[in-house]
Structure formats: C-alpha cells, structure tokens
Amino acid sequence: MSHGPFWIRKPGPDRLAALLEEQSALPFTYPEVGATAGELPPGSFPLRESIAVGNGNQIFERAADAIRAWAAQHAAGFELLPATPPLEPGQTLVLTFRSFPFFVTGAARVVYVVDEPERFGFAYGTLPGHPESGEEAFIVERDGEGHVTFTITAFSRPQVLLTRLGGPVARLVQKKTTRRYLQGLVDAASLL
Secondary structure (H helix, E strand, C coil): CCCCCCCCCCCHHHHHHHHHHHHHHHCCCCCCCCCCCCCCCCCEEEEEEEEEECCCCHHHHHHHHHHHHHHHHHCCEEEECCCCCCCCCCEEEEEEEECCCCCEEEEEEEEEEEEEECEEEEEECCCCCEEEEEEECCCCCCCCCEEEEEEEEEEECCCCCCHHHHHHHHHHHHHHHHHHHHHHHHHHHHHH
C-alpha cells in the first residue's frame, strides 16, 4: 500500500485516508521520542526559532487557540487529515503540501501536549510515510512580564533517498516552512 512521500499528482481523499489508516499502526522513525522537550539529539539537524507574539493574557490565549487550530501548519501551506487533529498524544495525522514539482505527504503522530498556565503547545514525530525522520514542537510561552513568545524546536534527519540527495534543498525548505509557521501563528493570534 505504501507509496512514499513524493507524488506527481495530488493524492485524493480516499488515498490520504488509506495512508492515515496505514500509518496509524506504525512506529515512530527515530529513537529519541520526546527529545524536543529537552536536549536535542546529536547527529541530527537541530532547529530552534522563536518570535515575539505580543503581550498579555489575551494574546497568550489567542496564541494557544491558534495552536489548537493548527494555524501555523495552515499558514505554511499544509493540508491536514484529519482537518483539525485533536491535540492528544497518540493522534496520527497526514500533512500534505506542494513542493514543486511534487506533492509531498508526511505522516506524523502527536508525541506530547503541554498545557500549563504559562505554556501551551505540542510536539509531533515522524512516521514511515514522512520524507524526514524527527520531531517538531510548537510551544507558546508567557513570561513573568506577560511577554508571549512562540518557539519551534525540531530535529531531523533525511529518511528517504530523495531527501538525502537533496539535503541542502530540504534544509532550505525546512527553514522557509519554519518562518511561515512563526509568522502564521503571530498573524492568527492577532486576528482571533
């Protein structure tokens, strides 16, 4: 059933649903599950980027709502299945996006959720149907002075031949996607 993450034509809803079902039973593709909550593993491409969202309780709540709505992923051009996956550890999802000349699918699973008075967010990790192997965390945090920051923490390694061969290009795509995530959440928090 597995096709791989790169498609010439956009996979239809039935194919994406089958991919989601197939991936739901598979294990993570990396041993350091949960590492975005602490020290990032050696031998991976580490990424940690932050952006100021604003100040105050209302901004923090709006940013948390934007995370719940997967606003960062939507702003980066991803389509999700399910459309708004529940933020629950173990929830499997499929992300789809266009990266010319391909449509790319990535299967992932929610690893952990952070729901604290001053921090909110989650991390997901890759499954075999993803072009990379690793984890990404999306966390909004409010400090003692009320400043709200959105931070993305990630680590990855190429998982399939095309991402290995296109390593520098894959890193550029990841950095561009991260900038879209960051700005997308800021924009969503200001609109909610």
